[in-house]
Amino acid sequence: MSTITIGVDLAKQAFSACEMDAGGGVRQRKDFRRDAFSAWLAQLPPGTRVAMEACSGAHHWARRCEEYGLTPCLIAAQFVTPFRKRRSTKNDRNDAEAIATAARQGNMRFVPVKTVDQQARLSWHRVREGYTAEALATSNRLRGLLAEFGVVVAQHDPALRRALADTSVRSRLPAMLLELLDDVAHHWQQLRDRIAACDARIATHAKSDERCARAQHIIGVGPLTADAMIATVGAAREFKNGRQMSAWLGLTPTQHSSGGRSRLGGISCRGDGYLRTLLIQGARSSLQRAQAVAREKATPEQIWIKDLDARLPFGKILVAIANKHARQLWAMLARNEAYDAQAWLKHPMVQRPRSR
Secondary structure: OOOOEEEEEOOOOEEEEEEEOOOOOEEEEEEEEHHHHHHHHHOOOOOOEEEEEOOOOHHHHHHHHHHOOOEEEEEOHHHHHHHOOOOOOOOHHHHHHHHHHHHOOOOOOOEOOOOHHHHHHHHHHHHHHHHHHHHHHHHHHHHHHHHOOOOOOOOOHHHHHHHHHOHHHHHOOOHHHHHHHHHHHHHHHHHHHHHHHHHHHHHHHHHHOHHHHHHOOOOOOOHHHHHHHHHHHOOOOOOOOHHHHHHHOOOOEEEOOEOOEOOEEEEOOOOOHHHHHHHHHHHHHHHHHHHHOOHHHOOHHHHHHHHHHHHOOHHHHHHHHHHHHHHHHHHHHHOOOOOOOOHHHHOOOOOOOOOO
């Protein structure tokens, strides 16, 4: 493998590259336009490490590097910042040098390169999130318009739909406003139809993937969460254990430890916020199911949830369940196993030798 490490600061059209030798010295700096950068990558020696921040377009260029026989290294942006010499002087060349320096660290963690299929599946989730945010904004806009004329609607969609169709409500509104409300309501309905179409397509993806089908055996993990997890982490083998993946999802507490004394704070909320949100929303379902079932009929996990419910506040319970689900999903993906509700019995701390 080549001892040269190249740090690249990516953009849409302008690219800055910094080439470092084995000792960390800067050999040369180059600036490229998009087409010239692609041609330059093709003539680099095979095995050269090309480091980039994990930003928009980074996975595309990483796959291009693999086609050319290069070794791409994607680094999270927060891991690059400490290696910039002066935080007050930020430009493309300094960023490229900081990326190259960060990539040469022996303990650096890199982002796995996503395949085209993974990115295509995640695109449905990203677009769905956009539609969801726009639909919420549109419904709030409708409520605001109605409130201006003394019509206050409850904060849920069925109530808003009933208010828009209620003839007694419409009779109290000006004719000029009715036309506007109908137009906005039609746009709101279109957004909800598009969200439903995305849900159907994501469910189809999840149904055709065996890993998604296995993941959905966990109570609280549906097609949306399973498909997003598979499309984001794949086989999850880049994580050493389930706790590392849980920490990457921001479900573990922050630490402020010193002098041998541990100080734990709230959850870090770092990493993939979309997956973290799905897991916590799924934890709500798990908690409701555990509360509804009788203890003698509950699974071991539901008994554990019931015990948490008796001594922890609501928010901490959800985070604990989401953390557990993240670790279970890592074990299922990394080891290619099906969900086993009795797996905890195999732990050496649970099993005890029989007394004679």
